[in-house]
Amino acid sequence: MTRKLPWLALASAFAIAAGPARADETKDLPSDAKLMGEQHSIAILSKPHPKRLYVLEPVFPHIIASKVWIIDGDKQEIVGMTSAGYCSNFAIAPDSSQIYTFDTYWSKGTRGTRTDLITFFDGRTLDIAAEVDLPKGRMLVVPKKQNAEVTTDGRYLLSYNLAPSTSVSVVDTKAKKYLGEIEIPGCGLIFPSAGNRFSSLCSDGTLLTATFDEKLKTKLSRVGPFIDVVNDPVYEHAAMDKQKGKVHFLSYEGMVYSADLSQEKPSISPGWSLLTDADKAESWRPGGWQVVNMHRPTGKLYVLMHKGARWTHKTPGEEVWVFDIASKKRVNRIHLKEHAISIALSQDDDPHLYTQTETATLITYDALSGKEVGEMKFGITPYLLFTHGD
Amino acid sequence: MTRKLPWLALASAFAIAAGPARADETKDLPSDAKLMGEQHSIAILSKPHPKRLYVLEPVFPHIIASKVWIIDGDKQEIVGMTSAGYCSNFAIAPDSSQIYTFDTYWSKGTRGTRTDLITFFDGRTLDIAAEVDLPKGRMLVVPKKQNAEVTTDGRYLLSYNLAPSTSVSVVDTKAKKYLGEIEIPGCGLIFPSAGNRFSSLCSDGTLLTATFDEKLKTKLSRVGPFIDVVNDPVYEHAAMDKQKGKVHFLSYEGMVYSADLSQEKPSISPGWSLLTDADKAESWRPGGWQVVNMHRPTGKLYVLMHKGARWTHKTPGEEVWVFDIASKKRVNRIHLKEHAISIALSQDDDPHLYTQTETATLITYDALSGKEVGEMKFGITPYLLFTHGD
Amino acid sequence: MFSGLQVIDKVFETMSRRTAQKISRRSFVARIGATLAGAAVLPVLPVARKAQAAEDPGVEWAKRVEAQTKDPRACNYWRYCSSDGYLCSCCGGGPATCPPGSTPSPTSWVGSCLNPDDGKMYLIAYRDCCGKDSCAQCGCLGTAGEMPTYRPQLNNDIIWCFGGSSMVYHCSSAAIVGQI
């Protein structure tokens, strides 16, 4: 079909084979019409900045249709979104030049042929840059950040797997290629600490560290047990400074264990408690989903806190407590406008504290003063928060 | 892995290749344990009955994940659910022995290879009985009942298509096979009136009737125009008595046109208005999604009504008005507890009036007295209601 | 999706009058007719409706919603007179811009909206941005002039992503083509 009347493009609405119409819209207009020349464009994200926030939601109860929302924390607005799969995970390249979803799809929604893959998106255009299959699948679980990660130099993507033995699938971002599995017997989760190294928490309370080369030749080392895994396990989410190889684990009962993973054989400092006797008497405990985070430049630990009994480790927090990691002292308490399940921090000098509430609202606070910066509502079950440079 | 400890089946949780465990759970128990013998079973739906209700929801804004809910209107409870695709449609075999979803999927959720198909479900087990591809695709639109239908004898499934010319895809339920397309130039929607016949509404206000044989040799006949399609079109949803070949079309402005489609060349009676001058003075109009339905045994027309201006044809109704079709007289007004977008009726002697509200609540009324029977909440955008024998 | 065509009759009327030298109305009708409806159907085009319509729905809309030109994230932003759906402006795009990574449908339709600042009518090209699940922000659901799907070119329930990389609807946008 010829395209002589592109401005009345309804005609082309039925011409599926026709090429894009948008360049043609200003042609063939009435001779006395004033052309405005506005072309239809596709937006590109601004350069990544510290207050760029990515929010992953599994979209309960439609969990074959995960979404990732991209937020400008300064402007308090949505700047993009992308669709993901079933129980998808998410990771960001260290420079945010690419973002990654770790996806599982069935060819007919909930049935048919299963595909597990990592989708590479350009960090500015959100166009798909690559798709790399994960032949061993993925562990399917309500998403936690440490199920999928990227090495500190951005070279390798790591995806936790359990089918039935526990391993980490490794994908080379440069070659856009699946390299294979690194077995992590009895362990789970991925805490990257170098370009070729990650650690995992193990069911016996030890920490396993894997150092690998381009051919996945791997050295494993194990320290600990450093936690009482039976009575007081550490959360899956931890406060991390990946580039320095530091992870601060938080336990259900409020103990903090700082691990230095910058060497092949990590060292872990003795635990200290967030809680004074007075706090304990008032039943303060950590709780939530992404329950802990840190402001790396100043070494401050941020923890979601509530009053509750044992086994309330997923109860949303009513306050965020701020600790100086070096001195192990609480330096602030931020009362939250609405109870939150997840928190994250921007890593600049006037940091934002992002909180995802139990009613799916993103409330942003000044992380220093605790003053509210803004409130946004999007999605139905936004669970995980990622900031630029995470 | 052997299965000697099936009662501690966590072991098998990691043995994906292992066979079903459920038959084994009572073996190998402690010798002094008292076995209860409760086997894990899969429910089967009761025999279809008039108060069986099927509810299709496109699940906005997650429209790759449609759902069909199956409701027992007597017990006011959910008896089943099934997952469907993108902008799926739904139809029931005349005896409810099978139900059908008309689906579109992409192999990776929102991208990848597109598949259009009809999924046959057993009406009692909800197991998938067949899948038949629709090689010409489907028209993708927020679902309306008349986009997909089954002939009155249950033999053929009919799926409306627009890509770019308008046609109806025909699938043989006996052979479980796609037969081809019936072209319906300039027309849309499917109103079945016999085992081998359906009618469509056309953009010029005429009604096209297609009578076809097993080889899709088709005779087309056209009557009308019978409506002023420019100023007062009829809704896509109509009150139907398929087995008798009767359709009562309702216009935006409240005109009713009764068509007798029992013959190859239909006849359509002159229109009559639902509205008295007093009603018009009060701005009463029909409005909603599935805006009109009927109780076939008594020949009563049920219409969702609200007060509003022209072009409020999708505004939810605050009342249901009941008309005797034969005498063209209003016989009842049912004030709704909550505004409704869609209505349906059970076809028995003490009929239910099912209403789907604008807040996604199913409120059931006694269709004769207007008294509330019950209220249920499920899904987020349940749009279409189907009753047994529809 | 969700995008009505209620004012296209006005556009067509205007253009068929003004562009008579370029293409006759008859040939236009014939062309559309062949695609849309085959040879059998006559008055499929909205222009037929215009002759009988009381008031231009675009003008009526601007009055009723108090159309404005400042906030493209509000349903009453002037360009949206024919647009129904989630506003791309609320999803990382703009009135004439698809959000990152989504693709404008190669197909579109055109409406004419009243700009309340200068009181003039503008041609607006509506096309859905496609390829991702619904962006779910700022749902603006208008029905003025909206017709059933058996008049598809005037219906706003249809997924208007024909010819795109994927038929999955993300959001609705609205670009200015010209002033009439």
Place this chain on the structure above:
Amino acid sequence: MFSGLQVIDKVFETMSRRTAQKISRRSFVARIGATLAGAAVLPVLPVARKAQAAEDPGVEWAKRVEAQTKDPRACNYWRYCSSDGYLCSCCGGGPATCPPGSTPSPTSWVGSCLNPDDGKMYLIAYRDCCGKDSCAQCGCLGTAGEMPTYRPQLNNDIIWCFGGSSMVYHCSSAAIVGQI
């Protein structure tokens, strides 16, 4: 999914004691260990926890929620002491029945719940019903005894549909295996 294992230690303890003649605890540990954790890991099993736990979480749960035996659509129905998720009972199934067209996962775990009517402990087999999207009714989300995913056999966020026709979670059920 969502289904905890908090009382399995009790079950195991009980059974390992009573069934000592059938299988030694050592061989059981070794077997699980080989599957779960390879040869390198020692105390992966909940039985290790039991020795130190203050009170049986199943009994504690029954007290706290005032467990009842009448309404299987309520979160405090006695069998659900270890179950987290959408109740199959609200979705066309029952406590021991998957809704029509969904399939019980071939894999399950076992908990022990207190029946408040007779004051006795029962073995309950938990398995998810799989193959359809979430049924989204009666979400009961318990966390008593729940552990992080690096102790997968005690974690309730994992999709427990291993070995089923599809790994898509529909709802959670709970069948009685026996009385202990």
